[in-house]
Amino acid sequence: MTSILVTSQAADLLRARLSEIPGGDDVRLVTFGQADDHVLSQIRMALVSRDITGTSTKYVHSEALARFYDVLRAAGGLQWVHTHSAGLDRPIFGELQARGVAVTASSGANAQVVAHTAVGAVLALARRFPQMMRRQARHEWRSLAVGDMPPDLPGQTAAIVGWGPIGQGIGALLSALGVRIVVARHSGVPVAQAAATTTYADMASILREAHWLIIACPLAPATNRLVDAHMLAALPAGAHVVNVGRGEILVERDLIAALDGGHLAGAFLDVFEQEPLPANSPLWDREDVMITPHSAGHAAGNYQRVLDIFLEKLAHRLQRERAAAGRSQCS
Amino acid sequence: MTSILVTSQAADLLRARLSEIPGGDDVRLVTFGQADDHVLSQIRMALVSRDITGTSTKYVHSEALARFYDVLRAAGGLQWVHTHSAGLDRPIFGELQARGVAVTASSGANAQVVAHTAVGAVLALARRFPQMMRRQARHEWRSLAVGDMPPDLPGQTAAIVGWGPIGQGIGALLSALGVRIVVARHSGVPVAQAAATTTYADMASILREAHWLIIACPLAPATNRLVDAHMLAALPAGAHVVNVGRGEILVERDLIAALDGGHLAGAFLDVFEQEPLPANSPLWDREDVMITPHSAGHAAGNYQRVLDIFLEKLAHRLQRERAAAGRSQCS
Known part of the structure; x- marks a missing residue:
């Protein structure tokens, strides 16, 4: 079972689509509010979606985003974070990469x-x-x-x-x-x-x-x-x-x-x-x-395009993990 | 010699280009201010260019445009009027057509x-x-x-x-x-x-x-x-x-x-x-x-594009006239 930290809005949209990808049935979506210490230790992946970034900028965070970032920092088993943004210039991503977390962006989504x-x-x-x-x-x-x-x-x-x-x-x-x-x-x-x-x-x-x-x-x-x-x-x-x-x-x-x-x-x-x-x-x-207020890329269709990119990357990642698990069983 | 009524701005630009077209050397450009009774009687063609229409609308004419229209009305030998506009919905054109004057527009210029x-x-x-x-x-x-x-x-x-x-x-x-x-x-x-x-x-x-x-x-x-x-x-x-x-x-x-x-x-x-x-x-x-103030088509290049269209139509017209003159001499 792979636990992925997401927002509740992303969870609602992803739940129906996880079965589309091989291994998707073994994924557990953990929403933000559920992240107690036990759950926290199980989180392996996270999706930073537009609804949590909201109108925060690189310099000014909403309280909710600050809490989300805190959960990312506290999740010791975190291996991969995917973000809705096209770039990775927010400091949190550098911080996560520095401790070995893979961080991917939604290049092309908007x-x-x-x-x-x-x-x-x-x-x-x-x-x-x-x-x-x-x-x-x-x-x-x-x-x-x-x-x-x-x-x-x-x-x-x-x-x-x-x-x-x-x-x-x-x-x-x-x-x-x-x-x-x-x-x-x-x-x-x-x-x-x-x-x-x-x-x-x-x-x-x-x-x-x-x-x-x-x-x-x-x-x-x-x-x-x-x-x-x-x-x-x-x-x-x-x-x-x-x-x-x-x-x-x-x-x-x-x-x-x-x-x-x-x-x-x-x-x-x-x-x-x-x-x-x-x-x-x-x-x-x-x-x-x-x-214009850093809104050149905002359009209603972005959220689905980000989920498409996330699911594609997730499928590859789950496949690699299964392959690695298979190899370790054979050797 | 064919006399064409034009504005002085159009005359300045056309003069150098008349030699490009067959018969162009037999064309006399008559500017607006020169139109005394004798000259008036010789006018066969006219070009309504953007500089004379200016900011006049279908409903409100500048004094200069009103005078230009008066010259068109008074030119008894007028056979052809070409206008810079894409449409012919200004009343003056219907008036001229009613007395047998050919009127052409600069369709496509803008x-x-x-x-x-x-x-x-x-x-x-x-x-x-x-x-x-x-x-x-x-x-x-x-x-x-x-x-x-x-x-x-x-x-x-x-x-x-x-x-x-x-x-x-x-x-x-x-x-x-x-x-x-x-x-x-x-x-x-x-x-x-x-x-x-x-x-x-x-x-x-x-x-x-x-x-x-x-x-x-x-x-x-x-x-x-x-x-x-x-x-x-x-x-x-x-x-x-x-x-x-x-x-x-x-x-x-x-x-x-x-x-x-x-x-x-x-x-x-x-x-x-x-x-x-x-x-x-x-x-x-x-x-x-x-x-926006009826300006969707305004761009600096239009004037030259209108002259291009006018010169092409003028060349055809002069050619037809020469052909007709040739036929009447032969018969």
Whole structure:
């Protein structure tokens, strides 16, 4: 019998599906409230689902999430934790890995949603929706034919930073919109559909032609504070920045300076150096910045997609355990 | 020598390009200010370009546009007028056609721009940008993970009304986003990439499954007030309406009633029954309606695309005239 720590919402959805996988009938789902000392000692695996993370950020935890993390810390037999998030940059995961716990993420579960948000951001900025929404609030009818019309989006170039499932989704959609793409990625291995590909470190070379800089990579030593004053200065005048990656990748002070200096035309930011974005951040009141609360990937279908990924990984893990048990019986 | 009435901006751009077309050297460009009685009598053709229409609407003309129209009315030898707009629903064109003047539109010149705006509207509404922009204005950080998350866009169905260049562009992009499409079009001839196709009159049948109703057809007797209470009631609860066609196609009072009743979730409106939208319209203050000032198709590249279309039509016309002149000399 394998005990897995889950939330009660996840338990309700998983119970009916465990029988789908070989060995699933030998799994016991332990919900959060049941975790007394005896149960705690039996927990081998855990699923961190969206309902327990809730609206907590990397920096600010809800009480329930703090308790869930405490259970993970106290479960001495824990071998594997799977999380709904795409990245593993929350400190708890490093802590668990340090004591030998395998930690896996739901890479790709919300990738399509994030890609849609990023492309929606490009279209909203290209078609000047924020400006027109402010005019709507003032009951102001003012045609875009007055003054400079928006430049044509087709034929422009977008630099996509990160070529995981999110970056690839963004690339496919922007190509369908007639936008030329260039890519910066960890490996630097050329992307067939991109006009140019570089590593993160050499990224400035592809930014010189990029009307759009779209950050869609994980946070890692190579991407921490990657987009700074130097990189932003490499962009052509009038460029836009979209960040659906992680706040630490973009140096906010440098972004603000580039906007204030008139070098950049605007930005769409879903992630920030500090989350929630502090009430006194100068970003809130900028008309050239669209702010969304780290919600680029939120969609109703994510929960099921995370369970799909979890069940697939669980099936592999149970199979390996049975195989290992079989070998030890034979030897 | 063929005299063509144009604006001075169009003249500056056309002059260099007339030599590209056979017979172009025999064309004289007459700018607006030069049109005395003698010149007026020689005008055979005219180009209504964006710079003269400016921000005038079908209902409200600038003084300059009114004067331009007066010149068209007074030019007794006028045979052909080409306009930058995609439609011919401005009354001046009907008036000219009634006296035998050929009138042509720049169908397709801004189709891609309008399609991008419509798809941007779908993404902005699907990803709840208007709601998040209002929260930004209040410095309010509130994750989309609180309460009902937005439903997944892939797998939803969009009904596209009109299958000209704009509707086709919207269809291709929505398909790339994983949205299933159904189509209502004048002919009712099945569209290969649509799950269902109907005529405008039978449209209610395809609306029952449409999370999105996207109006992208010309104004015509068959589309005037096409989307009324009956059609809106056919949509499933929570549907959105996007209008980038013409204001007369959507009955605003019925839309407002469907929003007030909670049947519809929201709308993006670029066109209105009256333009500019009257200051006292109840639409302005609705949080569930995004308003843009008949600007869905405005982009800097349109002017050149209109000139391309005009020059192509001019070349054909000059060729036909030379051929006719040749025949009359031979007979």
